[in-house]
Amino acid sequence: MEQAVAELSERTDVFSAELEVALGGSTYSIAWPSDRTLVAIMQEADLNPPFSCLVGKCGACVCTVVEGEAAMDHNEVLAEDDLAENYILGCQSRPVTRRISITFD
Numbered sequence: 001m002e003q004a005v006a007e008l009s010e011r012t013d014v015f016s017a018e019l020e021v022a023l024g025g026s027t028y029s030i031a032w033p034s035d036r037t038l039v040a041i042m043q044e045a046d047l048n049p050p051f052s053c054l055v056g057k058c059g060a061c062v063c064t065v066v067e068g069e070a071a072m073d074h075n076e077v078l079a080e081d082d083l084a085e086n087y088i089l090g091c092q093s094r095p096v097t098r099r100i101s102i103t104f105d
């Protein structure tokens with residue numbers, strides 16, 4: 001019973017953001033569930049995002065938030081200056097706002 005309550009509350013915390021993402025000169029619109037990372041949902045959509053380590057250590061997945069907000073689970077690459085410029089690590093980022101626009105270009 002306790003587990004069922006926990007699962008229910010986890011589900012209600014998850015939302016689906018509307019993502020617009022620019023990559024390789026094209027722009028794509030896809031849903032971004034808040035319990036998934038940007039790189040994960042782009043891979044599932046066959047968009048081939050850049051990545052390497054997937055653990056927030058290499059910076060291969062760096063991209064820029066143009067509109068909206070994302071939060072990173074882990075970051076060993078970006079400095080305060082980078083964060084101020086709206087850079088994020090795609091492999092560690094989840095949406096915070098319901099609409100978000102990101103560019104890899």
Ligand code: FES
Nearest residue numbers: 052054058059091
């Ligand atoms: S893939 Fe290495 S930091 Fe994201």
